[in-house]
Amino acid sequence: MPLYRPVKIGSLELPGNLFLAPVAGYTDRAFRTICAELGADFTYTELASAEALTRNSSRTMMMLKRGESGKPYAVQLFGADPDAVYRAVLLLAALKPEAVDINSGCPALKVVKTGAGAALMKDPALLGRVVEAAANASVKALGGVPVTVKLRSGWDWEHINYRDCARAAVEAGAALVCLHPRTRAQGYGGRSDWSHIADLAAGLSVPVAGSGDLYSPEDAGRMLRETGCAAVMFARGAMGNPFIFALTKEYLDKGEWTPPDYAVRFAAAFRQLELLASDIGEKAACLEMRKQFCAYTKGIGCRAGLTGGARLRDRLVHAETISDYRVILGEQRGE
Ligand SMILES: Cc1cc2nc3c(=O)[nH]c(=O)nc-3n(C[C@H](O)[C@H](O)[C@H](O)COP(=O)(O)O)c2cc1C
Numbered sequence: 001m002p003l004y005r006p007v008k009i010g011s012l013e014l015p016g017n018l019f020l021a022p023v024a025g026y027t028d029r030a031f032r033t034i035c036a037e038l039g040a041d042f043t044y045t046e047l048a049s050a051e052a053l054t055r056n057s058s059r060t061m062m063m064l065k066r067g068e069s070g071k072p073y074a075v076q077l078f079g080a081d082p083d084a085v086y087r088a089v090l091l092l093a094a095l096k097p098e099a100v101d102i103n104s105g106c107p108a109l110k111v112v113k114t115g116a117g118a119a120l121m122k123d124p125a126l127l128g129r130v131v132e133a134a135a136n137a138s139v140k141a142l143g144g145v146p147v148t149v150k151l152r153s154g155w156d157w158e159h160i161n162y163r164d165c166a167r168a169a170v171e172a173g174a175a176l177v178c179l180h181p182r183t184r185a186q187g188y189g190g191r192s193d194w195s196h197i198a199d200l201a202a203g204l205s206v207p208v209a210g211s212g213d214l215y216s217p218e219d220a221g222r223m224l225r226e227t228g229c230a231a232v233m234f235a236r237g238a239m240g241n242p243f244i245f246a247l248t249k250e251y252l253d254k255g256e257w258t259p260p261d262y263a264v265r266f267a268a269a270f271r272q273l274e275l276l277a278s279d280i281g282e283k284a285a286c287l288e289m290r291k292q293f294c295a296y297t298k299g300i301g302c303r304a305g306l307t308g309g310a311r312l313r314d315r316l317v318h319a320e321t322i323s324d325y326r327v328i329l330g331e332q333r334g335e
Helices: 029-037 050-055 057-063 082-094 117-122 124-141 162-171 194-203 217-227 244-254 262-280 282-296 309-316 322-332
Strands: 007-009 012-014 018-020 042-044 073-078 099-104 147-154 174-183 208-211 231-234
Touching: 007 174, 018 029, 018 244, 029 042, 029 262, 050 057, 050 073, 050 082, 057 082, 073 082, 082 099, 082 124, 099 117, 099 124, 099 162, 099 174, 117 124, 117 147, 117 162, 124 147, 124 162, 147 162, 162 174, 162 194, 174 194, 194 208, 194 217, 208 217, 217 231, 217 244, 231 244, 262 282, 262 322, 282 309, 282 322, 309 322
Parallel strands: 018 042, 018 231, 042 073, 073 099, 099 147, 147 174, 174 208, 208 231
Antiparallel strands: 007 012
């Protein structure tokens, strides 16, 4: 079986198995558009509060809109109240996502103290009710698009219960489970334990997507091969590196990949800036893109062609207008 292959999530058929993970503060509409244009087969919005959606839908809805590529995407919600999740999913009818994902892994205090995110894993039966509510609302308002769930391994090393949670989610109607095999206590530190992904992929009746420590095409190939998961989700490895999807496909198909040069990298960063500016305005977009432009100067494929990276980053973090970015990058190219 080829490592790059289609994935079937309930009624949804995707042509490939390279996904962009939900990443708060990064996977906004602009970045999802860039990733989809550059090869991501499926993208996830950052997490959004089901409660907030039902209270102040216009601002949250704006965050959750489909990217310009028009490619399939999932909206990720967090919530511990099945009724609020049901009502929030009904509202998603205006966006027509191809899937709804329930966040059961966020470690942030402000999320877990509401009983949502990783705290849902403490109560697999409640997780099941939340998934069931989302699935019922999907049938009512979204034509029955699949509901997926993103889990961690457990709350901490004394409470590893991803199997129970995955089973409860699937019994309640989840059509794919993504596992990020760190515990809530680990946050984003240490290593993810891919043996948990392999264990789940071998025992679950629905596809399993793997997340954790995917920074290169080789990492993705290794995860697909070693765990037998159906799909991989790039998170930190995609920041400033939306090219990772096409490079991974190239690697999985041909066994090698060629990094993009700086002209290509900066063209993508610039397009991201322009897309973001059209969503949130130039001022906010320029501030937001400072960290993203810096990310584009690091990471895979950056080993050649950039001189004075630290000086460039120092200038980028002071850019205030689109024209500032244009001047800085033009000078970098020697124009
Ligand atoms: C800054 C940051 C924000 C994240 N936000 C979300 C989120 O909104 N929803 C979610 O399910 N996971 C979120 N994650 C987890 C990622 O989707 C992913 O599972 C995790 O980073 C492991 O992958 P990696 O080690 O390849 O980065 C976030 C991770 C980071 C670092």
